[in-house]
Amino acid sequence: MERKLTERPKVSQQVIDLFTRVVDAQDDKGYDKYGKTIDAADGYDWNAMALEEAVDGLKYLTKENNRLRDTVLGLGRMYDELDRENQELRAQLEGMRKQRNDAEETTYRLNNQLLLYTEALEKLADAEGYFGEIARNALRGPE
Numbered sequence: 690m691e692r693k694l695t696e697r698p699k700v701s702q703q704v705i706d707l708f709t710r711v712v713d714a715q716d717d718k719g720y721d722k723y724g725k726t727i728d729a730a731d732g733y734d735w736n737a738m739a740l741e742e743a744v745d746g747l748k749y750l751t752k753e754n755n756r757l758r759d760t761v762l763g764l765g766r767m768y769d770e771l772d773r774e775n776q777e778l779r780a781q782l783e784g785m786r787k788q789r790n791d792a793e794e795t796t797y798r799l800n801n802q803l804l805l806y807t808e809a810l811e812k813l814a815d816a817e818g819y820f821g822e823i824a825r826n827a828l829r830g831p832e
Contacts, residue, residue, distance in 0.1 A: 697705075720726055 716726065723730065
């Protein structure tokens with residue numbers, strides 16, 4: 690069959706490279722353990738060995754799935770906790786905004802009252818000046 694692709698996809702090449710490294714490492718491990726390559730090995734029940742390796746592989750996958758599930762559950766709990774904290778912070782922020790608005794309203798009211806008091810004091814000072822002049826004139830008597 691003729692290949693349609695002129696270049697291997699990057700992911701496919703990564704799989705091939707990984708597979709090659711694992712096969713080479715396993716060949717070296719077997720040679721170190723048995724002193725010969727698999728081609729020279731005889732007298733084994735290859736089906737039983739393959740079944741044992743497959744069972745071990747399933748156990749490894751189950752263990753990794755458990756680890757990943759625990760990680761995901763842990764991340765879910767962290768998300769829930771962060772969400773609760775976020776809601777609390779939003780509530781605190783809303784309370785602070787209300788306090789700021791209340792403070793701004795109070796400041797506005799107090800500034801208006803201060804303005805009224807200032808105007809009243811100015812009128813009082815004018816009145817004191819006017820009545821004080823009348824009183825001084827009255828005390829001096831006619832001229």
